[in-house]
Amino acid sequence: MAQFWKPGTEKPRLLDDEEGGVLFLSSSFSSSSSGYGYASIEKQRQRLPVYKYRTSILYLVESHATTIVVGETGSGKTTQIPQYLKEAGWADGGRVIACTQPRRLAVQAVASRVAEEMGVKVGEEVGYTIRFEDISNPDATRIKFLTDGVLLREMMEDPLLTKYSVIMVDEAHERSISTDILLGLLKKIQKRRPELRLVISSATIEAKAMSDFFQSSKRRRVSEGEELRPRLEPAILSVEGRGFNVQIHYVEDPVQDYVQAAVSTVLLIHDQEPAGDILVFLTGQDDIDVAVKMLTEEARSDGKHSSGLIILPLYSGLSRAEQDLVFSPTPKGKRKVVISTNIAETSLTLEGIVYVVDSGFSKQRFYNPISDIENLVVAPISKASARQRAGRAGRLRPGKCYRLYSEEYFVNEMSAQGIPEIQRSNLVSCVIQLKALGIDNILGFDWPASPSPESMIRALEVLYSLGVLNDDAKLTSPVGFQVAEIPLEPMISKMILASNELGCSEEIITIAAVLSIQSIWFSGRGVQRELDEAKLRFAAAEGDHVTFLNIYKGFLQSGKSSQWCHRNFINYHAMKKVMEIREQLKRIALRLGIVLKSCERDTQLVRKAVTAGFFANACRLEAFSHSGMYKTIRGFQEVYIHPSSVLFRVNPKWVIYHSLVSTDRQYMRNVISIDPSWLTEAAPHFYQQQRLNPIIH
Numbered sequence: 001m002a003q004f005w006k007p008g009t010e011k012p013r014l015l016d017d018e019e020g021g022v023l024f025l026s027s028s029f030s031s032s033s034s035g036y037g038y039a040s041i042e043k044q045r046q047r048l049p050v051y052k053y054r055t056s057i058l059y060l061v062e063s064h065a066t067t068i069v070v071g072e073t074g075s076g077k078t079t080q081i082p083q084y085l086k087e088a089g090w091a092d093g094g095r096v097i098a099c100t101q102p103r104r105l106a107v108q109a110v111a112s113r114v115a116e117e118m119g120v121k122v123g124e125e126v127g128y129t130i131r132f133e134d135i136s137n138p139d140a141t142r143i144k145f146l147t148d149g150v151l152l153r154e155m156m157e158d159p160l161l162t163k164y165s166v167i168m169v170d171e172a173h174e175r176s177i178s179t180d181i182l183l184g185l186l187k188k189i190q191k192r193r194p195e196l197r198l199v200i201s202s203a204t205i206e207a208k209a210m211s212d213f214f215q216s217s218k219r220r221r222v223s224e225g226e227e228l229r230p231r232l233e234p235a236i237l238s239v240e241g242r243g244f245n246v247q248i249h250y251v252e253d254p255v256q257d258y259v260q261a262a263v264s265t266v267l268l269i270h271d272q273e274p275a276g277d278i279l280v281f282l283t284g285q286d287d288i289d290v291a292v293k294m295l296t297e298e299a300r301s302d303g304k305h306s307s308g309l310i311i312l313p314l315y316s317g318l319s320r321a322e323q324d325l326v327f328s329p330t331p332k333g334k335r336k337v338v339i340s341t342n343i344a345e346t347s348l349t350l351e352g353i354v355y356v357v358d359s360g361f362s363k364q365r366f367y368n369p370i371s372d373i374e375n376l377v378v379a380p381i382s383k384a385s386a387r388q389r390a391g392r393a394g395r396l397r398p399g400k401c402y403r404l405y406s407e408e409y410f411v412n413e414m415s416a417q418g419i420p421e422i423q424r425s426n427l428v429s430c431v432i433q434l435k436a437l438g439i440d441n442i443l444g445f446d447w448p449a450s451p452s453p454e455s456m457i458r459a460l461e462v463l464y465s466l467g468v469l470n471d472d473a474k475l476t477s478p479v480g481f482q483v484a485e486i487p488l489e490p491m492i493s494k495m496i497l498a499s500n501e502l503g504c505s506e507e508i509i510t511i512a513a514v515l516s517i518q519s520i521w522f523s524g525r526g527v528q529r530e531l532d533e534a535k536l537r538f539a540a541a542e543g544d545h546v547t548f549l550n551i552y553k554g555f556l557q558s559g560k561s562s563q564w565c566h567r568n569f570i571n572y573h574a575m576k577k578v579m580e581i582r583e584q585l586k587r588i589a590l591r592l593g594i595v596l597k598s599c600e601r602d603t604q605l606v607r608k609a610v611t612a613g614f615f616a617n618a619c620r621l622e623a624f625s626h627s628g629m630y631k632t633i634r635g636f637q638e639v640y641i642h643p644s645s646v647l648f649r650v651n652p653k654w655v656i657y658h659s660l661v662s663t664d665r666q667y668m669r670n671v672i673s674i675d676p677s678w679l680t681e682a683a684p685h686f687y688q689q690q691r692l693n694p695i696i697h
């Protein structure tokens with residue numbers, strides 16, 4: 001079990017102490033978490049640290065084109081600033097105030113909170129839009145929360161975002177790809193629309209870089225009326241103070257197994273600490289499922305330690321209804337344990353949470369443009385993330401955060417800030433978005449942090465081979481425009497378009513839905529044999545994609561039964577999410593004129609459609625390899641079929657994978673066997689005939 005410094009001894013630190021900063025105690029803050037009346041909400045609003053800065057914020061927004069607001073987590077930036085702006089008239093005359101978030105869940109949660117504070121219904125004066133879900137009313141919505149990705153999509157219809165008077169880019173320090181693209185484009189828009197105001201909310205460390213970025217706007221020639229325009233240099237405002245104290249506990253020695261350590265810590269808290277819910281940060285669906293199972297079994301086998309625990313997973317692959325469970329009030333006498341990925345890291349207030357357990361890891365993308373390989377890797381988080389995680393406790397009362405790493409590690413080894421996603425990702429989706437917005441000179445685009453030219457060139461090559469870009473690097477018609485319109489990775493979009501021509505769109509839409517979530521299998525420790533046996537019941541010789549079709553069919557035939565999923569080691573929540581996404585994809589397909597048609601299980605057609613999208617991920621088994629080693633066709637990288645694939649140990653000669661994960665080796669996840677001649681058919685330029693021919697034969 002992880003050993004923590006005991007509370008009350010000298011060791012635990014208050015959050016601010018980490019930096020040697022000032023301690024802020026807001027003990028007057030009401031700690032009641034339910035039954036808010038309107039008046040009490042108003043009082044709560046006024047007690048938030050940001051309230052003291054209301055006038056300054058409004059003054060700066062009035063007088064500067066860009067205002068950067070720096071503030072501790074919980075100071076009230078997200079929920080309050082849009083309301084201040086509305087109250088000051090920025091939404092008058094039909095104008096709209098936008099507030100972007102990197103994550104969907106945060107968009108929904110913050111919109112409901114702000115609507116509650118304003119005493120209105122979500123979807124009316126306060127609305128939100130996330131991919132596939134628009135809960136806003138063009139005539140009534142004055143404050144709109146949306147993901148930064150959705151705002152980018154809105155630019156396709158309205159390049160200058162004319163309906164917005166102020167755009168607040170929240171959590172800009174997270175540096176998601178979409179945030180970086182958005183910042184670059186907003187800077188451009190400001191030159192054309194000097195009346196547009198930007199509010200960038202950012203952690204301290206990034207504020208200077210943000211300011212430099214917006215500062216470097218080229219000065220316009222002063223013309224008549226110029227003095228009426230806002231000042232171009234950005235203003236920086238620092239909001240001092242936070243909500244409640246969060247006591248930080250570190251482990252004394254590094255933990256060997258963070259899932260096991262997280263489970264032990266939850267039981268320790270439950271045993272020794274007063275009432276209050278627990279939020280645990282792990283990395284992904286796989287380790288969350290394992291932790292949920294361990295805790296559930298503990299609850300079954302040994303009532304003493306774990307009676308009264310309500311254990312809930314939280315990750316993006318869950319259906320909406322399951323995600324909503326984490327927001328429901330905890331029944332009296334019970335303790336909720338939410339086990340989450342980093343989707344709960346920013347902007348969320350889960351009312352009952354008093355304790356946070358932080359594994360110190362998250363799943364992150366890393367792309368190597370030389371090998372053209374993108375991996376999803378479990379990697380250490382940054383100090384900025386650790387603070388955000390700790391900040392989820394102490395939002396409505398004092399809290400505690402248990403870090404499953406040592407203080408020495410936190411202070412000396414943890415990086416201050418993560419690497420911007422744009423510098424560690426494959427840029428195919430990013431390039432197509434910019435192209436769709438008419439940005440032709442992608443290499444010359446004004447980025448807050450430049451991606452490597454190699455990554456750009458790789459992305460351009462792939463898009464060209466997908467038939468999305470023409471010789472002039474412009475979107476092709478209709479394929480390029482259609483691919484850009486589908487809000488999915490371009491390779492999946494291309495696969496869907498190809499399925500229309502091949503007559504297998506029903507099957508491919510199912511496959512696309514399954515590929516958009518992490519896994520539909522139940523992951524658990526100690527159940528590998530049963531899981532393998534269950535897989536055999538559905539396994540298709542052609543590979544995982546066709547296996548998904550068997551599972552989907554079985555699920556429908558069972559009447560979408562949770563018991564059926566349980567018996568077959570399939571994650572019921574994930575299957576419900578697949579159904580949701582599939583419905584959304586069907587609507588998009590119909591809009592694009594794709595005829596929904598089944599090929600009646602002609603798996604060759606299905607595999608050809610997959611090849612049309614994913615040809616760049618083709619690999620060949622090494623002729624003399626008995627260890628199942630493959631080499632990627634592009635880049636000659638060594639890769640292996642992941643043990644979770646139905647093709648593990650089957651090792652067909654030619655395969656295509658959907659994604660790679662890196663542990664001790666590079667593993668291909670979701671693999672399908674192909675005929676190599678389909679590669680040259682699908683992408684003659686990519687696999688120049690003469691280069692591939694000797695390999696094929």
Ligand SMILES: Nc1ncnc2c1ncn2[C@@H]1O[C@H](COP(=O)(O)OP(=O)(O)OP(=O)(O)O)[C@@H](O)[C@H]1O
Binds near residue numbers: 072079351391
């Ligand atoms: N759904 C909610 N229920 C109750 N209180 C809430 C809710 N949402 C926000 N609050 C209160 O408002 C405070 C400020 O939240 P807000 O999201 O505006 O802060 P923030 O400065 O943007 O922090 P972060 O960067 O962590 O998002 C919370 O600490 C909490 O006290």
